Amino acid sequence: MTDTIVITDPDTDRYHTFGYISWWQQEVVRNATVLVVGAGALGNEVLKNLALMGIGNILIADFDTIEDANLSRSVLFRESDRGRRKVDAAAAGVRALNKDVKVKAWHGDINYEMGLGVFRHVDAIIGCLDNREARLSINRFCWAVDKPWVDGAIQELMGIVRVFWPGRGACYECTLTDLDYQLINLRYSCPLLARQNLLQGKVPTTPTSASIVAAFQTQEALKLIHGLEVQPGKALMINGLTNDVYTTEYPVKEFCMSHATMSPIVALPQATAAGTTVGELLAIARQQLNDDEAVLEFDSELVVAMHCPDCEGQEAIFRRMARLYDDAATCPNCGGRREMELTHRITGREAWLDKSLASIDVPALSIIRARTGRERAYLELTGDKESFLQFESR
Ligand SMILES: [Zn+2]
Ligand SMILES: [Zn+2]
Structure with a gap:
């Protein structure tokens, strides 16, 4: 990669300061397509960051609608958005922030309703989820089409940021414990999915935790787009209560169910x-x-x-x-x-x-x-x- 620094006119170029970053390539950012799964607390913050940076194409996926309780952690939503689909309000918010950014709002259930080819044809995938099922789905889809993805998780003042990359270190499913599987199976014990159950068990979070974790997630996606080094299979752990920040590495599970690639x-x-x-x-x-x-x-x-x-x-x-x-x-x-x-x-x-x-x-x-x-x-x-x-x- 060449380190050509392109300096533009700050009066006319909103990305002017990015030009001073040695590895930043606005052209790469402009041409990138990023899939953001989940338009809740994390999704709002990630989308805001992507929009400010001028990511060219953003696909927003979510199946939920907005209630007032979302307003305390969602920078793109307004009080008047109550009852609106999250993807639509988020897409409108992104467009309002930066007219250069093109958006597609996709309302649906990522577990069953999106073709796997979508994962294959985007440049980065960011999971902004609050449940294990959807993370597991994305993890398996990404393995299937051999794509890395960025996961974020928040609870109270704690956060985790992880990049999972097929074949490079542990995947999300490698990190699951027996208890995690029990919780997942519990929800699927009935053959016909009661989807409303997936919405239960809301996790207590704050806009600050969402900002911190989403910021790291966006940066990891930005590195992936630029071909910079990331640390797949490792977790960045952030404890906002004690201000402990550290990374930890997960072991790869030998017989992990997610390790299946579609080929050819x-x-x-x-x-x-x-x-x-x-x-x-x-x-x-x-x-x-x-x-x-x-x-x-x-x-x-x-x-x-x-x-x-x-x-x-x-x-x-x-x-x-x-x-x-x-x-x-x-x-x-x-x-x-x-x-x-x-x-x-x-x-x-x-x-x-x-x-x-x-x-x-x-x-x-x-x-x-x-x-x-x-x-x-x-x-x-x-x-x-x-x-x-x-x-x-x-
Ligand atoms: Zn695995
Ligand atoms: Zn009958």
Whole structure:
């Protein structure tokens, strides 16, 4: 990297002072695309920092709406934002701070609703989360597509900042204890996700803790974008009560469930979730693997239909089980408990091969596993990239 210092006119260039930093490259910052998962206390602070630095494209992901209790820790939200989706208010706040920054607000559940290709096509991923489930999801997604991510956590006056990088030191799941797994499993003990449970167990935090941790997170992301050295698998621990700040290193777990990389990923520029059918993707899979018996596989169960044993009513569903609420099992005709018809594999014998991928709950820019015997290929719906990763300025 060259250390050319570009000095601009402070009257006309808002990034003037950054030019004095030897390694700073505003062009790199301007061209960067950063995914921020979570628009709560940490997310607000990270987004504010990214906007001030002139990060060119920011994708904000969150599924929550604003309540008054958020206002004490969220610099981008206003009282008038009550009830608004966090991503929308945050996007508006970012645009108001810096018109150079282009934003996309994505309202959804990161665990099940975002295609993995999104993670592959951004330059940095920052997790601003308050729960283990979403961290675990991001960690596995990042491993799958071989991308580093920056995690931040706050509680009262304590904070942790960590960079996780597949193959370089411990990952987030390596750090989980038996108790962590117990807490995660507790929430998933019912097969149909009661998503409202994820919102429980609110962590007490302060805007100061959020500022401190988010500042470090943003800096780590900035280093990643510039190709500067980071310390993956280590944690920066900050205790604001005693002012102890130290780093600690986690051991790598030998049989960590997260250590799975999708390879090879095959980019399909013509394929999209809405425009490609199940049958068409299966044909591509068979061509790629050179085997007419190849199948498509999903990591989560797809509920094809619900059957009622009491009134024999049937309903086509085509939604992943993890995205259904418990009340979906109740029969609308007789109130009985319906049974789910599940699948996670497309073999070519399905009666619904002409349905689009989107209509069977496959998100845009997804990566889908094609398999035959021990051979695998990961098919990316790359045709969605341009429309999904589209950012808007003020
Ligand atoms: Zn691990
Ligand atoms: Zn019924």
